[in-house]
Amino acid sequence: MTTVVMLxxxxxxxxxxxxxxxxxxxxxxxxxxxxxxxxxxxxxxRSVRKLDSHLARLANSARMLDLPAPDNQALTSAIALALxxxxxxxxxxxxxxxxxxxxxxxGTPEAGPxxxxxxxxxxxxxxxxxxxxxxxxxxxxxxxxxxxGAYPWLLTGAKTLSYALNMAVLRYVKKQGAxxxxxxTEDRRILEGATSSVLVARVENGVKTLLTPEPNHxxxxxxxxxxxxxAAREHGWELxxxxxxxxxxxxSDGVWLxxxxxxxxxxxxxxxxxxxxxxxxxxxxxSYLAQG
Amino acid sequence: MTTVVMLxxxxxxxxxxxxxxxxxxxxxxxxxxxxxxxxxxxxxxRSVRKLDSHLARLANSARMLDLPAPDNQALTSAIALALxxxxxxxxxxxxxxxxxxxxxxxGTPEAGPxxxxxxxxxxxxxxxxxxxxxxxxxxxxxxxxxxxGAYPWLLTGAKTLSYALNMAVLRYVKKQGAxxxxxxTEDRRILEGATSSVLVARVENGVKTLLTPEPNHxxxxxxxxxxxxxAAREHGWELxxxxxxxxxxxxSDGVWLxxxxxxxxxxxxxxxxxxxxxxxxxxxxxSYLAQG
Numbered sequence: 001m002t003t004v005v006m007l008x009x010x011x012x013x014x015x016x017x018x019x020x021x022x023x024x025x026x027x028x029x030x031x032x033x034x035x036x037x038x039x040x041x042x043x044x045x046r047s048v049r050k051l052d053s054h055l056a057r058l059a060n061s062a063r064m065l066d067l068p069a070p071d072n073q074a075l076t077s078a079i080a081l082a083l084x085x086x087x088x089x090x091x092x093x094x095x096x097x098x099x100x101x102x103x104x105x106x107g108t109p110e111a112g113p114x115x116x117x118x119x120x121x122x123x124x125x126x127x128x129x130x131x132x133x134x135x136x137x138x139x140x141x142x143x144x145x146x147x148x149g150a151y152p153w154l155l156t157g158a159k160t161l162s163y164a165l166n167m168a169v170l171r172y173v174k175k176q177g178a179x180x181x182x183x184x185t186e187d188r189r190i191l192e193g194a195t196s197s198v199l200v201a202r203v204e205n206g207v208k209t210l211l212t213p214e215p216n217h218x219x220x221x222x223x224x225x226x227x228x229x230x231a232a233r234e235h236g237w238e239l240x241x242x243x244x245x246x247x248x249x250x251x252s253d254g255v256w257l258x259x260x261x262x263x264x265x266x267x268x269x270x271x272x273x274x275x276x277x278x279x280x281x282x283x284x285x286x287s288y289l290a291q292g
Numbered sequence: 293m294t295t296v297v298m299l300x301x302x303x304x305x306x307x308x309x310x311x312x313x314x315x316x317x318x319x320x321x322x323x324x325x326x327x328x329x330x331x332x333x334x335x336x337x338r339s340v341r342k343l344d345s346h347l348a349r350l351a352n353s354a355r356m357l358d359l360p361a362p363d364n365q366a367l368t369s370a371i372a373l374a375l376x377x378x379x380x381x382x383x384x385x386x387x388x389x390x391x392x393x394x395x396x397x398x399g400t401p402e403a404g405p406x407x408x409x410x411x412x413x414x415x416x417x418x419x420x421x422x423x424x425x426x427x428x429x430x431x432x433x434x435x436x437x438x439x440x441g442a443y444p445w446l447l448t449g450a451k452t453l454s455y456a457l458n459m460a461v462l463r464y465v466k467k468q469g470a471x472x473x474x475x476x477t478e479d480r481r482i483l484e485g486a487t488s489s490v491l492v493a494r495v496e497n498g499v500k501t502l503l504t505p506e507p508n509h510x511x512x513x514x515x516x517x518x519x520x521x522x523a524a525r526e527h528g529w530e531l532x533x534x535x536x537x538x539x540x541x542x543x544s545d546g547v548w549l550x551x552x553x554x555x556x557x558x559x560x561x562x563x564x565x566x567x568x569x570x571x572x573x574x575x576x577x578x579s580y581l582a583q584g
Contacts (some may be wrong), residue, residue, distance in 0.1 A: 004318055024316040024323055026296055026408065031316055032395070034326025034454040065456065066463055103324070106459075116318065142440030142448075147478075153464040154434050155457050162326040162454030164357065165447050167398075171358055172445040186439070 014078030030105025034162030197222030231288030306370030322397025326454030489514030523580030
């Protein structure tokens with residue numbers, strides 16, 4: 001059961017609601033138009049990782065969609081209320097990780113936008129990816145999303161509820177026996193995963209370099225990638241920003257998919273072929289996240 | 293108030309539900325991921341226009357998203373039930389047009405996909421567009437959607453609930469004083485409206501030609517455009533399929549935006565400049581739709 005905290009006019013900092021009952025109007029534009037924004041976060045021991053980065057990205061997404069600016073104080077209270085509930089109930093597992101989401105929907109035309117927070121145990125399938133790695137496959141993105149970046153009406157960089165394409169991609173790669181897609185341009189340049197950022201490590205002559213595809217307006221800025229890069233630099237890593245091609249992945253010392261709940265999953269196969277795997281590097285990069 | 297008919301396990305052909313109450317789970321993936329498909333149709337006198345075309349496109353959308361194939365007989369019954377309700381109530385206005393929608397959502401992970409039909413009076417703002425015309429503005433689409441057409445995982449051509457971009461575009465153009473956007477490629481080739489197809493008429497030496505941008509996998513096939521083209525050909529029009537540029541619109545004998553509820557709205561201004569308007573042609577094309 002997912003714990004749900006609704007931010008309401010009566011309780012702007014949120015109130016627990018019963019998610020076993022229908023809670024959403026059939027005319028909610030989050031439903032009828034995918035018209036809303038969201039963030040997905042990871043919490044453990046009642047603390048949400050890099051909450052500030054998520055709130056900043058949420059505010060940016062809301063601004064791009066002309067939704068009201070989120071009230072960060074209210075959201076922080078609502079998250080605390082949700083975590084109190086999931087971490088103190090009779091079924092609490094000590095140390096269990098939780099997925100925390102914030103959703104802002106445009107709501108019905110009459111009532112207008114509304115916002116809620118959910119919390120639920122992190123799915124074991126995701127935790128497995130962190131532990132055992134993932135099989136990825138490259139898929140053409142059709143066009144380079146950088147082409148869209150100059151036009152704010154295309155919402156590039158906003159994390160919206162309109163996620164049907166990402167879900168279709170995951171279904172597609174699963175049918176092919178893979179866990180995640182890595183989007184590439186027509187000239188095979190690496191972009192990002194369907195639900196993750198791509199990280200690549202190179203170790204040469206004692207110099208460790210961490211790379212990710214060149215940031216541009218066409219790739220959603222990854223909060224996990226950002227956190228790892230900041231920490232890695234402090235620990236003496238060189239940082240690099242693409243371009244990266246599949247060859248670079250095969251010739252690397254490690255490839256990972258980074259996202260908020262998965263954290264860091266080593267890519268162990270690409271298009272069915274083995275990739276270099278280095279448990280020591282995975283543990284090192286994960287330890288940076290634990291400190292953050 | 294919108295009339296809602298839910299297709300349920302107990303009533304596979306639909307049952308009336310009270311849409312003033314929340315009906316949707318907060319974990320419905322139609323809401324959390326825009327993961328579902330829909331069709332919007334127009335009815336008058338209890339008859340939905342070109343229902344077969346809509347059902348065919350819905351089936352195609354569902355197939356592209358790996359959703360269960362819609363049961364057309366059940367949907368037809370559900371639509372009849374909804375129209376019975378809206379066209380026989382105490383507030384019925386004789387001859388009033390209604391917007392009828394079918395939505396298939398992926399539902400919750402536990403309960404799976406579900407489907408419903410809604411019916412509500414056609415908004416006067418849309419009917420106004422038919423009567424008084426629209427101001428349109430061209431907006432770059434960023435990339436040519438034909439680039440995406442070869443890749444089924446990108447869902448090009450499926451009508452999904454992930455409509456946040458289209459809604460953002462409408463908000464953007466309204467701030468600029470226009471009613472609708474006409475997407476163009478980087479080289480200014482006309483694609484489609486944000487929620488409509490683009491039709492252009494040319495009359496030369498007694499020969500009437502109706503044009504629309506070249507169909508490809510990047511443009512949603514318009515059921516209204518299709519119906520008008522079929523009828524126009526039967527009435528002796530030549531048909532043409534782009535490429536079209538803004539110049540072609542300025543040098544035409546009439547430009548329209550076609551969509552299921554709007555039917556056919558003359559574009560009276562493009563980027564603030566007047567376009568040729570011919571009421572006779574509008575009436576002629578509308579009359580073809582009335583026969584269909």
